[in-house]
Amino acid sequence: MADIFSNVLEIRWEMVLMWIIGGILIWLAISKDMEPTLLLPMGFGAILANLPTSGAVTQIINGNTEEGVLDVLFNAGIANELFPLLLFIGIGAMIDFGPLLSNPKMLLFGAAAQFGIFFTFALAALLGFDLKDAASIGIIGAADGPTSIFVANYFNSNYIGAIIVAAYSYMALVPIIQPPVIRLITTKKERLIKMPYEQKNVSTAVRILFPIVTTAIVGILAPRSVALVGFLMFGNLLRECKVLRILSDSAQKELANLITILLGITIASKMRFDLFVKVDTLIIILLGLVAFVFDTIGGVLFAKFLNLFSKKKINPMVGAAGISAFPMSSRVIHKMGLKEDPTNFLLMHAAGANVAGQIASVVAGGVMIALVEKLI
Amino acid sequence: MKIHIDIDNFLQTPQVVLFGMLGVFVALLVIYGSILILSRAFRKNGKKNSDVTKD
Numbered sequence: 258m259a260d261i262f263s264n265v266l267e268i269r270w271e272m273v274l275m276w277i278i279g280g281i282l283i284w285l286a287i288s289k290d291m292e293p294t295l296l297l298p299m300g301f302g303a304i305l306a307n308l309p310t311s312g313a314v315t316q317i318i319n320g321n322t323e324e325g326v327l328d329v330l331f332n333a334g335i336a337n338e339l340f341p342l343l344l345f346i347g348i349g350a351m352i353d354f355g356p357l358l359s360n361p362k363m364l365l366f367g368a369a370a371q372f373g374i375f376f377t378f379a380l381a382a383l384l385g386f387d388l389k390d391a392a393s394i395g396i397i398g399a400a401d402g403p404t405s406i407f408v409a410n411y412f413n414s415n416y417i418g419a420i421i422v423a424a425y426s427y428m429a430l431v432p433i434i435q436p437p438v439i440r441l442i443t444t445k446k447e448r449l450i451k452m453p454y455e456q457k458n459v460s461t462a463v464r465i466l467f468p469i470v471t472t473a474i475v476g477i478l479a480p481r482s483v484a485l486v487g488f489l490m491f492g493n494l495l496r497e498c499k500v501l502r503i504l505s506d507s508a509q510k511e512l513a514n515l516i517t518i519l520l521g522i523t524i525a526s527k528m529r530f531d532l533f534v535k536v537d538t539l540i541i542i543l544l545g546l547v548a549f550v551f552d553t554i555g556g557v558l559f560a561k562f563l564n565l566f567s568k569k570k571i572n573p574m575v576g577a578a579g580i581s582a583f584p585m586s587s588r589v590i591h592k593m594g595l596k597e598d599p600t601n602f603l604l605m606h607a608a609g610a611n612v613a614g615q616i617a618s619v620v621a622g623g624v625m626i627a628l629v630e631k632l633i
Numbered sequence: 634m635k636i637h638i639d640i641d642n643f644l645q646t647p648q649v650v651l652f653g654m655l656g657v658f659v660a661l662l663v664i665y666g667s668i669l670i671l672s673r674a675f676r677k678n679g680k681k682n683s684d685v686t687k688d
Contacts, residue, residue, distance in 0.1 A: 371657050382643050385638070
């Protein structure tokens with residue numbers, strides 16, 4: 258009898274805290290509809306991984322290593338970057354680059370809105386995180402889960418659990434984070450700027466060649482990103498070629514759903530209390546917020562900068578859509594535009610900037626890896 | 634890890650910030666240029682074999 262209940266004595270307060278955190282993630286997913294596909298598996302996994310002597314994670318019992326399924330999945334799917342890459346095929350198949358191809362200038366906002374990544378990297382380094390961890394923390398600002406996982410895993414960061422929780426939580430919180438920041442750094446007059454949308458025909462050839470050419474360009478300029486951008490663009494090519502509709506549908510639905518289920522619960526293997534219940538975790542979550550805020554500031558200020566030289570004024574709010582949180586950010590900007598002026602439709606411009614952010618965040622991840630690797 | 638202000642560590646970052654942002658802008662400018670070239674090259678075919686941008 259004592260043997261049966263001995264496990265109860267192994268319960269520690271940190272484990273209970275992780276159960277509460279897991280419960281909060283599940284609550285946010287179900288009640289608040291915040292990234293439920295990721296937060297729910299992560300929340301459940303956090304509870305699963307933090308039960309005393311949990312068989313779901315690798316344990317050393319009487320000197321013998323007993324492998325847990327979450328660690329097996331982590332090694333099989335995340336340590337070798339497989340899951341984030343496969344997920345990118347699904348994401349690529351979901352994205353319509355049409356608004357960007359109609360108005361390619363929006364690419365520049367995608368670039369500008371990566372500022373938060375590099376700003377947060379510098380801030381994390383100032384706070385004493387080593388450069389590998391600082392880079393992994395900064396990449397929360399990519400507002401793109403697979404890229405965050407890819408970079409944090411590449412640098413073998415001990416904080417991967419906290420980084421992923423922060424990345425996905427803030428993506429869901431974009432409608433709360435971005436509007437006050439945008440209002441703070443724009444005037445009412447700027448927010449009222451109208452941008453007429455000229456609907457242009459984008460030829461099928463351009464839609465098909467775009468993913469191929471982009472992969473080649475990014476592969477040459479930022480080779481570290483080529484796997485990420487290649488899988489993203491492969492998914493998009495499946496969508497745009499129009500002859501692989503079944504594969505495109507499978508990538509968007511079955512593949513993306515299956516990987517998402519496994520990704521969420523597998524990340525939980527890095528949410529064990531001994532890795533997660535630390536002051537560092539709180540700091541990382543705060544730094545993630547800084548990254549999103551400065552992404553937004555970067556995009557908006559760049560639009561204001563362009564307005565100094567441009568005859569056709571750009572609504573600076575569109576710059577904020579350059580973060581990669583797709584399609585959340587473009588919807589937020591569209592709604593903000595309508596709130597200021599019910600006749601101001603910014604959706605297509607914002608969607609262009611938003612998909613540009615998807616490409617830019619992947620490039621930023623590759624550039625970050627290449628530059629930080631030289632320093633360490 | 635104990636959080637502390639690490640100036641030496643911080644001083645390694647400006648080059649990453651500068652070249653990082655520059656790298657992202659250069660890559661996206663090249664993609665921008667390629668879209669312009671593709672759009673011009675396939676404009677005529679576009680009438681025959683095109684679809685209107687959907688939201």
